[in-house]
Amino acid sequence: MSTVTTISRGDELAALWRERLESALKAVVGPVAGFALLVLVWQAVAMRIPEIPTPGVTWHAAAELFSDPFYDNGPNDKGIGWNLLASLQRVGAGFGLAALVGIPVGFAIGRYAAVRAMFSPIVSLLRPVSPLAWLPLGLLLFKAADPAAIWAIFICSIWPMIINTAVGVSRVPQDYLNVARVLNLSEWKVTTKVLLPAVLPYMLTGVRLSIGTAWLVIVAAEMLTGGTGIGFWLWDEWNNMKVEHIVIAIFVIGVVGLLLETLLVALARHFTYTEE
Template sequence: MVSAVFHSPLEMTAATTAAAPVVAHKPSAPRTAVAAAPARKPVDLHRFWMRVLPPLAGFGVLVLIWELVALRSTNGFPSPLETWKQALDVFSDPFYSKGPNDQGVGWNVLSSLKRVALGFGLAAAVGIPAGFAIGRFEFLSRMFNPLISLLRPVSPLAWLPIGLLVFKGANPAAIWTIFICSIWPMIINTAVGVQRVPSDYMNVARVLDLSEWKIVTRILFPAVLPYMLTGVRLAVGTAWLVIVAAEMLTGGVGIGFWVWDEWNNLNVKNIIIAIFVIGMVGLVLEFALIKIATAFTFEEVKS
């Protein structure tokens, strides 16, 4: 029989104190917790300069060529410095309004963007569903492919007189021109994306007896989205190119009309400023759509 002997905590403490030798310690300063500083990641200067220097060098070459052309010009072609001073004056009040034909560059850009948004929106509303239908059904593909191949290469300005004749107005005619020229990239890219969907997906849809609506929303749309966004990006670039040419002919408020009006006034500085404004707006639209396309694209498509 095993007996258990229990000792009180006080007895154990006293015994331990008696057994342990007494060692005198000097009072020490309180310890302070020293946080280890995180290691700084070294700056990759080579990568930074490779991103910064090439664009700066490109702009430098452009300005140099521009300056040489201005120096050798005999008809008063403006230099970069003169154009810069004029740009400061133009953008000091970009939203002034002194009548229907004398408005700031800000109002002209907004008017052009409004026309582009209307024409492009109508083209997307028609072109994307048409692309799905043409890519989905072989009969429609064989029916419309010759028409698309015939009409797509037509110059944008060739459609403008048709719009003026039908709509009896400059603004609807410009929107019509944007619509008819922006619709082709969206139809073609969407149809190609539908036709490239793996056949296994469609076989699974037949086995599950999915409806046409579920096939489009659950199978086709996620697979076709990268192609569709590429068509949208190309269409926006086309629309922004077309509106400048259309507004030169139709008149009214718009960046294209502003360029033509400044040419009539022989103000070459403002024409050069308008060229840079058109380029910057197009660059912003392109960059925004690339970001949207990247956000909605699968990783394997991105690579």
């Protein structure tokens, strides 16, 4: 009997490991195959268009570029690492300011009908405006490129936070608010103890959408304003006709954006409540 039990457990363990191995292979094989296809198409295009660098040329250029990403030869000649950090700093500043303003405004719009009637038309009017359309106004107000870029990030980041937070507040069950009213809770306790836990998944969705938009906008803003940043570095490499560096910048921008998105998706899942 014990031999049969041992064999059964051994079979279950083998089946479990086989299932895990198959899952791991599925998770790896798909992305590897897709990336391999991208490289093959890239190679084919580069063979027909000599101006496009091949994957091999780009790889060697990237190895050289990242061998010293933080060199500093003056304001207009800095390594890609410094430029990337400058862009992330601007995104962090504009994004943080948008969160400080947008989330409370979203709570107010979702919570109070009078505030919603006042601000909803304004949000609907300004939200479709391209963030870069605000950049000249930022240059006029702040007289400098750096705060103007942060201003553009602020404007593009604030709308998803306001809208998603307001939607989350408006969808809180009325029974929760009725109980809070019966318990005679203060508005602060209603916000922190009742609304915030229920609205948090919506709010984090708005944050995730905002960071993606902010990272898109900063590249274009830096191309226009100059100075330092990954967008300025990309445009400067175009002026120097270093096409392989432009391709590298595209991959770097994509990887950083993917990492930011993945981080916030994981955060949103952690705070999303599901019924078991």
